[in-house]
Amino acid sequence: MIDPKTRAKYATTIGIECHVQLKTKTKLFAAVGNDAREAPPNSLVSHICFGLPGALPVLNEAAIGLAARAAFALNSRPQKFSKFDRKHYFYPDLPKGYQITQYDEPIIVGGSVEIEVDGETKRVGITRAHMEEDAGKSTHQAGQDYSLVDLNRAGTPLLEIVSEPDMHSSAEAKAYVRELYLLMRYADVSDANLYYGNMRFDVNVSVSKTETLGTRTETKNLNSFRAVEKTVDYEVDRQIELLEKGKAIAQETRGWDDAKQKTFSQRSKEDVEDYRYMPDPDLPPIIIEQSYIDRVEKEMPSMPGEWRKRLSGLGLEPAAVETLLDAEVEEGQVSYLPLIDMLLDQPEAAKQTANWQINVEVPLRREGKITSIFSDPEMLEIYKWLYRSSKERKVSSNQAKDFLVAALNEKQVPANLDDFAKQKGLVQVSDEGEIAKIVEQVIKDNAQAAEDVKSGEMKAIGFLVGQVMKASKGKANPKLAQDLIKRQLGL
Amino acid sequence: MDPGTQGQWPPIKDIAAKVQSGELKAADLVEQALEAIADNKEYDAIIATTGGRARERAKDIDARAAKGQEIGRLAGVPFIAKDNFLVYGAETTAASNILKGFNAPYQATAVNKLEAEGAICVAKANLDAFAHGSSTENSDFFTTKNPYDMARVPGGSSGGSAAAVALQMAPFATGTDTGSSIRLPAAFCGVVGFKPTYGLVSRSGVVAMASSLDVIGPLARNVEDAALVLDVIAGRDNLDSTTIEKDPRPYTDLSFDLKGVKIGILKEYMDDSIAPGIKTQLQQAIDKLRAAGANITEVSIPSMPLSLAVYYILCPAEVSSNLSRYDGQRYGYTYPEAKDLEESYSQSRGRGFGKEAKRRIMIGTYVLSSGYYDAYYKRAQTVRTKLMQEFETAFSKVDFMVGAVSPTGPFKIGEKASDPLAMYLADLFMAGANLAGIPSISIPAGINDNLPVGLQLMAPQRADRDLLALAKQAEELLA
Secondary structure, three states: OOOHHHHHOOEEEEEEEEEEEOOOOEOOOOOOEOOOOOOOOOOOOOOOOOOOOOOOOOOOHHHHHHHHHHHHHOOOOEOOEEOOEEEEOOOOOOOOOEEEEOOOOOOEEOOEEEEEEOOEEEEEEEEEEEEEEOOOEEEEOOOOOOEEEEOOOOOOEEEEEEEOOOEOOHHHHHHHHHHHHHHHHHOOOOOOOOOOOOEEEEEEEEEEOOOOOOOOEEEEEEOOHHHHHHHHHHHHHHHHHHHHOOOOOOOEEEEEEOOOOEEEEEEEHHHOOOOOOEEOOOOOOEEOOHHHHHHHHHHOOOOHHHHHHHHHHOOOOHHHHHHHHHHHOOOOOOOOHHHHHHOOOOHHHHHHHHHHHHHHHHHHHHOOOOOOOOOHHHHHHHHHHHHHHHHOOOOOHHHHHHHHHHHOOOOOOOOOHHHHHHHOOOOOEOOHHHHHHHHHHHHHHOHHHHHHHHOOOOHHHHHHHHHHHHHOOOOEOHHHHHHHHHHHOOO | OOOOOOOOOOOHHHHHHHHHHOOOOHHHHHHHHHHHHHHOHHHOOEEEEOHHHHHHHHHHHHHHHHOOOOOOOOOOOEEEEEOOEOOOOOEOOOOOOOOOOOEOOOOOHHHHHHHHOOOEEEEEEOOOHHHOOOOOOOOOOOOOOEOOEOOEOOOOOOHHHHHHHHOOOOOEEEEEEOOOOOHHHHHHHOOEEEEOOOOOEOOOOEOOOOOOOOEEEEEEOOHHHHHHHHHHHEOOEOOEOOOOOOOOOOOOOOOOOOOOOEEEEEHHHOOOOOOHHHHHHHHHHHHHHHHOOOEEEEEOOOOHHHHHHHHHHHHHHHHHHHHHHOOOOOOOOOOOOOOOHHHHHHHHHHHHOOHHHHHHHHHHHHHHOOOOOHHHHHHHHHHHHHHHHHHHHHHOOOOEEEEEOOOOOOOEOOOOOOOHHHHHHHHOOOHHHHHHOOOEEEEEEEEEOOEEEEEEEEOOOOOHHHHHHHHHHHHHHHO
């Protein structure tokens, strides 16, 4: 372990490259399905993916549309001119002997991502982002003298987003990768499913005691926010330890061992390959018209930053806002934010709905205790009813929660929510006559307490209200109960 | 022999009409082609015949024609595909050892289009391996002999295709032209070879040589046949993003008035390096064009002397990239004794590729290497752009250009085999059209020393139809 004093002498610099899988139906250069998750090996392969003689790549235009959206998500705009290049190296999972990528004229140049760490907002610069095709997957079986290659993934479209070295702590690195994830999800550019490797991170870390940057290492292929955070922490300490011992940092590519929670050396930069980049003569340059850019911009949905402004404008706490932002893009077809959007002209109702979502619907859905999925207008009806009913004190806060659980587990939205709530016993009784009868009985049964209240010991009224609630099985409106007790006792 | 003059095959459109009417049987035409191939075996023009599939197709076509069904504009017409075209049911080797045994699981768009009009592929023609060469001596299998003199080369790389057409094995053959490969063998074998505008014919399913230069075109006995074949194979293809739309006016419409047409003699293609006998032939041909009303002037592409240097940087660069896929891992030749991946790569490629392929891979890898890219590849691209501009300027003054195909006639087998630079010079007058992407045609312009002489005609990009029309006029004048 490095002692904090020593660590404080060093400044950390972090840059991150992120590969995002674009959610096109087919591959980047072949009319072949793109969803390799459950497909048997080498079943999503054509003559193009296989690199047969005479096979030519043909660009999937949908990828351009997604990259253009990503540009806006990254606070940039797509380049009007960009092109594809060939990057050469030999490996069995690279069928053509080169990868088609964008070398010196990528589709996105410049941009930024805003992150918040410890209450401070920070801007991380985006150097560039380029489109490229993924390679296949190699499997090296232990103890076997062969390897297996699956080309299903070969040709899957990726967007590689390269950040500036603008991050200086593991917390910032983690915040950045989470924000990238949200941006790609909100822009509907990628499924960004980390489990399936839809987003993979390469983290460059260096430490230095001076203004000059230290030698960096690149830890490749991380597939979780936590691994990014842990990698930075581990690399910072490892590098400081070496430097404190007077040793040099090797510029190298490293991997992350999740079991050991350590990075390990993969290959040194000395045997770096010469990729012999050249423009791909099979693919004409990508020319994007201004009208196309304008249309994409117009169609962009709200990004997380805008949602944060809207939600905090309602008075929600930052942590609650983030919960909702995460929940919105979790697995499944449940949406939360559109409801808030539809309620924005009624800020109080919007805030109350958000709170129910954050405190009831989101956690209970995660626990599997709420399962039904209704349309946004249906959900809006439910929350509107709940807001109105609680405002009119027809439902207590506990009843509100029970009501949501009950309603959101129905097969269909109950036709009449008033009837549904009554049927489930989830409305407060505000019928004066009925509660008056209960109050009369409670005063009779608790004569001493009633006397105490009469003699000015107002503490005891709480006890009586409690008894009324108990007798009504919680359905009585407590405010009404208190008023009636006072009235009957002549106060 | 006296090839090319005795028309054993009728014009293509007549064959198709007669097959459609039942007057000729596709089955007989296929047999006729296979017999001609067998009779001329000693010329080594053919790598393999595709008789089985050809006979089946012929049977089907005859049956359909008998029922009165419309077959197409090439009904029953046999053709020979250069062996870098992927054809179903046939090995596609590109005359290389590394692709030996590779059976095409899909088919070239050009072949699909030919078959859709009723043409029948009867054989695969020899070439310089991967189309690298000007003589077919770089074929990993054997050298094709010139039909006019068996001691001489047929030109290359489409030497097998050109010899096959000259030897009447079929009415036409397909070829590819990256730096001369259709036009030079056409000239050396006394047939017509047409290199279309870049992108006019889909490259899908044709083994790539240098993607920014490769074009596909016909070799035939006359311009009219070449135009018909072009009309069938031209046009946009969803499998090749570099393709362009075909001209709405058919390429078979060859009506043309030569009077007042401006033809520029391209100075750099009519210089003193040309053998005197050939130059005289060409000048006589040009005189005939003038006499027929053409307005003959002289034009110059000042950067032309650099074209071959540019070509031999860009072409190997793309070749080295395009040949990367032949790595012995998925198809083709694999070195069976490899102990690890590295050895499998180096031995499969080292043993599978011939000398010329390896030479071009080495040059291409060198010019693309970090630190050399700017000095070679980038600079060559700059000069290529300049050449294109100079062509444009020249074509603002003339409608067409004329010049020699090659400084010499067909050379002796082995004469240049040990001197790659001398071999590269055979393309001196040809590569400019590929670099500029313009159409260019070689038509027979007489005989010199008992060997055929070719005349090269060029036109601006997309003026393919006009060029064919001019070539038809020239062909009639020179007959």
